[in-house]
Amino acid sequence: MKRVDWENPRIFERNRMPGHVPLFPYADFARAQTRDKISPWYKLINGTWDFLLVDAPERAPEGFYLPDFDTANWHTIRVPGNWQLQGFDRPIYTNAQFPFEPNYPRVPQENPTGLYRRTFTVDPEWIGRRIFIGFGGVDSAFYLWINGKPVGYSQDSRLPAEFDVTEYVQPGENTAALMVLRWSDGTYLEDQDMWWLSGIHRDVYLYTTPNVYIQDYFIKTLFDAEYRDAVLDVEVKITNAGAASAEGCSLVGYLYDPEGQQVELENFHAVDLKVKAGQNRIAAFKADVASPLKWSAETPQLYTLVLVLHDHNGMPLHIESSRVGFRQIDVKDGRILVNGNPVIFRGVNRHDHHDEFGKYVPYEDMVAEIKLMKRFNFNAVRTAHYPNDPKWYELCDEYGIYLIDEANIETHGIAQVGPGPADDPANSPEWLGAFLDRVSRMVLRDKNHPSVLIWSLGNEAGFGPNHEACAGWIHGYDPTRLVHYEGALRRRKNGKVASCLDMISTMYPSLEFLEQLATEPGEDRPVVMCEFAHSMGNSTGNLVEYWELVHKYPRLVGGFIWDWIDQGLKRYTEDGEAWWAYGGDFGDEPNDGPFCINGLIWPDRTPHPAMWECRKVFQPIKIELIDQEQGIIEVTNLHEAVDLSGYDLFWELKADGGQVLQSGQLKTLYTKPGQTERVNLPMTKPLLKPGTEYFLYISFCLKHDAKWADKGHEVAWEQFELKYNVPAPAVLDPADLPELKVEENEFQFEITGSSFKVVFDRKRGQISSYVFNGHELFNAGPHVNIWRAPTDNDAPKLARQWYEAGYDRLKLSEVNCELTLVEPTAVQIEVTACADSTSGPARFAYYYQYRIYGSGDIVLTTTVQPDLNLPTLPRIGLQMNLPSEYQVMTWFGRGPQENYWDRKAGYPVGIYQGLVQDQYVPYIHPQENGNKTDIRWVALTNHDQIGLLVVGQSLVETSAHFHTTDDFEKAKHTYELKPRDYIVFNVDYRQTGLGGGSCGPMTLPKYQVRPERVSFTVRLRPLGPDDNPIALSKQVIY
Template structure:
């Protein structure tokens, strides 16, 4: 490492030093030898590109002072070093350990100092070949991402230094190389002063984790270019502008070089009549000239997230003889971003951002995310109706922006600046946050400028964000001023400004949009109604999706739709940041903070995703898809089939969608059809008539109309037939009531009431009721045992992450997790030959808590085998809002087939059920388990009419809501789910826990945000509910028909 006498304090502890010998930032580019290759834009096809990914020699030492002397020298023997892949994070390969922390720094905070003794350093070595064809040319070495700081040597000579983990570091290595074999050495520090600006909520991982490559250019080279497109006042015609930087790297002046600019459409056809051309008279040695090109374009295709049309710009550099020296290419989207009347406009049209925050994460590779993973992400986002991404909280891999350009995603590009852990800390001799400290201004500006310079040509980028959770101070003002001057075509975003409004009396004007995190709906409305500010409002983070979460999304979007200035939001966040790990027995699971012995850690607070680490969508994704869908349907006159179809696209009419309708009777499809093609313009609506034939009503039946909107063509992100939107309506047909079953027509019952048991026998069934336990302990049908035990009052659920953050503390305080059932009175009587009634009074509470539940149950057992359980539950008024109120049974494990008539097919809750249609669904009990990384309440179904659990012979138990209930079934107990901290800790029981709930509390988002909305909470008030259970044999009777029967006493 550098001698102390050369640099002290060392570069990696000096905020004034952010680089040494690094090239100025520029747009992503690659020189090609001809226009054909440039148009394709595949850098691997350029003869002037060499990818250095692959096997590197590696050694990890515990600190900078343990680095072997001269390891970077060519003669230093590294044959005994390990071989690792690059890109990678060394912690993911078994070196050192991953650390997950949200706010607290992973080392003692004393900026700009970082640990000296415990600061692992990764040493990398490899050789590379410089081809003879590169002789006499410039050669550049690019590291697209290295965490956190590094020195680089070529052939034993120090080339430079860089920090700032999320942006490229480029070095001109022409003076250091030779034709043939060369030696490259890199020294990477885990911690540097730059780590104080990289305190994001993520795994702290180190190493060379993005691509490393060489590229070669002529000595006169197009070093940079900046494309701008400006639309006229009618947003029809455009002005194409490009600023081109040409640098002469040689020792001699260059004369009469020519730059030609072409614009090609998607088919490769020229847009201009002739290339835009300028001749450079003279460029001094080591100097640079800037050329400005401008051209009117008649009505170009416009770029938007819905229609991401891309042109290709080619910049050709020719020498004085007219020979092509290089061709560079860039995708161009004609689009204009502006703010007007409190709204964000794209091409003159107000847009709403249906966004999500995305960390770069791979469960095996850490931050070394593959292109295949990125494509999977962006396809899923498009399929689930997202149109925007915030790159939380740093510039992403440059390929991500290419994909967003191509697939159509609006991007908030965020600077790699977060110092959350310094927010409330004060040190002796250091009394300011970095945002207020001029010593850190250079670091702030370097991260800002390099981000903008790299990503400035991407049409997908509509806002520059100054970072995240870094306080607010003059350094932010300077960043914003530079951006507004350099790139007035985009908006500036920074959520931190809202926190100084109470002090300043306003939100600083440096931002073009007002941004807020996790507001309550009331707060959002208050902001929208503020007449003192007319800037657009976005939620840069909301709907914290930790575990089983994302409740009341519907209510947020109802408010967004109501207020002009509310321009959408970004859900936190996209992917669970779990890392794949194995138990000693070889069972795989996803690990979180603390699982690697990492201290400090924030546990499973990194598990906030809408998709699991392998990108499997979680149930909440279906709610997002429904709420964000671009087509809305409203009923006009359902009896006559009249509905209103509303186009909520911003730029697209409805002609690209096929519209299908289906009419169901109790889940059975009885009619279907296809509507004529609609050409409804964006923002408009049409009334259409569904041409169904009104069916002859079946007694007790429910009729449902489903309208589906599907792609009529293939797209990059989904194939023809992909369902974009749907709406379901319960039809208001007059339907006669279901058939009556008279008690007197039922077979008689035999009651044996002796001692602690009451035995009720009927045709093909026998029920045993334990009077001491006040529950059924046997319910046999045709020799098969249907019930092991139950029901018991259930007022507990395995806390969700949102519960654990707030309400579960109160629940445990009142003992809801440890209630016992104290039987006060049981009375059994045969009220008719066909009816036995059991009356139960009990109290349910924790032994050490005075407040609980007074309970009264009436069981009516009928000769038909039906058992109606009438429950009256009176909670103590001093109890907090409750997790649930319901009945719990234990069912023998053989009844694994789970069929229900209610909302599905995926898990749903009272505040997260918009994306679940009512229907008849079937699967196994195992299928109902949702494997949240931190086990918790899961698998619930709402608005359930009936549910059956049957065995392979079709025999089992049928439960019928009177009228509706919530249902879940698992091979785990509630206690199992409560105690487990990882999925591997759950062991499958040989019985099923069946929950028939009157109601379960909503999910909300309280792990980081407001509580569950009051209307979705269960207040401690008296409730009465009924459920009906009975045996069922699918070969003899239909659960649907049985559910329609009404018992008449």
């Protein structure tokens, strides 16, 4: 039985043009020189198309592709775009599993099929020339008709499909019709972690060339041994599509530097070319270029090459223009070198994703993304897991981002990690052509981009002979770049990764395994983490430890965080509230829930708090304090290609993270890459005040405007807590405080001072009312809190242990509350209690000691004793409820963004202030959020500056929300969270870190709260409008 094209792995195109670089025929030399993308020979045909969705390709109306077919009952659709986001069919999200039962190469008979039609105009001037139509990306397979005639077929939703339609078009109006299939055998090669969305999602375009034209060209730059002078090597493929031989043609190259000045080149041309009818001809020429400006991520210097093909009379036939970056890639001693300089990839994986348009990302959003990357110290992107939109590569060339360009091959649901079936695509000769087609056309499209350093054979597609064949093709065609594929590590032979790969790649390694790879005997290839630090929800913990290893072992060349953007799709509630959907929210079954929500930025391209951790860990300057007394710092330039002269260097000496005591700007440094320089600060020891902390802050800021940031943008910083012998503050004598009045009955204690009253609930063992000058400060708590709303990283491992232990269902019992000391100005209350789980073995013993003073201070020492043999705890801390009026939060600790025990390097210690409602971090899948670490004190006040101050005897953590822990735990989407009419205030001894356990190692043991006896002390105090929390925090009272 004859197979249909879309179920035949050997058929992935019909009549499609060979792969090549993107062509843009210019009509005049001046526009080519400036790369002004205006030409009468090129037009986009995006916009509104007629559209009809049918259940299967067999159900398409007969003759729908004919010019006179009546589409009055059809709909319209926006191109580029995905039809599921325009009211047709439903989006489906899966990570590894296929959305249907796999039976490759067969696909479901229920195969939604989109029929597209539109008219376009061919100018009379185009007739007699070659005319091409191109589709930048169509998911997953399609047929094309022009004016009712079948033209061709194509698969691979992430590479362009171009067809020569010269014989199909006519001057004036023409009709294009497409039949786009949602599922094809190509679907089995596109099982990436993303939404299944269909349709024409990249540009549709027309262009025309003469019959003898430039069909392709390959630009290479090769440096001498000193990386000073270079050779510009160009190979051009000329095609003669005419009926007669073309003789006496010539091809000339013109090179212009980044300032637009012509670079004089000798013999940079090919003359007396003969191209036979219906054949191709390769013209190759090269020229020496003295001391060109080099391209790197730090110095993205771009030249312009204009290629002009002339006929035998010297008249221009075809003009093309391309950016050129002079750069060379080498591997030496296990390190990747760009222009001789070692490179560390501070990278991230990036999907083409837009919350309203799906796989179509408007250009302005790409610009916003690349500026964000540069501002947050990223220098590399892996195009996960397919070739991205061609405009992205142009931006990476222009702004300076290194690329791993990845082929559109992932068979995750067939052959993920273990040995796949013998006939899986990586091992099957039937699929070899499709593998080679996808890899080779990616290389052919993107080969002239200096930003592309590495070709990747795909992702999570097993490993077999088809991969080896693809690697061999690349090495033969483009020996100037490296070949990458992570899947080979899982299928080592005799302990070795296949020799066809130029690097060792791993994903989500433990620190121990990464160190093992970096020190493996007999292996000298670079090691890269193609995916690590899984950033799902509130995450990206222990990034510091990974980067310490990267700097420790030269063969570790960095890594790529998973991933860049939350793949949420925008929806609205009935009330018009916007929210972002994930798997299952469209009734899609099967689905993988919120596993697509694992980016560093929200879908609207707002950075997550974790971005500030990335910015700090990835900063290209290391700063160390060498001698505090002499004011000596040591600065190491971690850049690969530039010295530090592009930065202004500032310093500040602050008291208590707020008051600036001394500051200045230092001389410009010219420290070369990889070098270290010591700098003397004109800093003098300040007059030390009791109980004061002193911090030195060093900042490197852009000296000039950059394409991606303005002058003054901070690129690197460091903060040092200075170890002065600060005098201790005086201890308050309780005898000097106002006297207290104490009343008690069987239900409560009531302690009254001159301006406050505390009511203590004896049955519950906690304060039920704390009133200051008529203002209720809190009315529930403080009580021990063990639980947190699990993060996405907690969910797979830690949270399962927590639920099994019953930490979320603790019930207080055996409460004993005694008034153990009564003095005129101080009262002591001691509470013992137990907390037992109603759903697991968890049991805790609590002990509270309250000392209430005539000043209104409450010094609370809390001891928590877990039973033995319990798992790691979510947290140990105190929780209380405050009236909603105390919505101004001020703290002395790390900020201003949310931070955690294992994600706090990027948040300097300081005094910060914000509204409680703004401390909520709206993760798409609600979870624990908003924490602050290294807290000295925290205050919640109203707009009259009346409220509550909490001071830690040692450093604590804190958070405040208008939502309960239970709210965050139960909500599946942000719109489900409704603010309470009170504030939930947490003061924690410690909270377990974040880690990356949603896909990778759990939170490191050193960042887990162990089930051990803990005792900690905090002081609670009323604040009045004239009180200074800094001064009050330094008071010592026992």
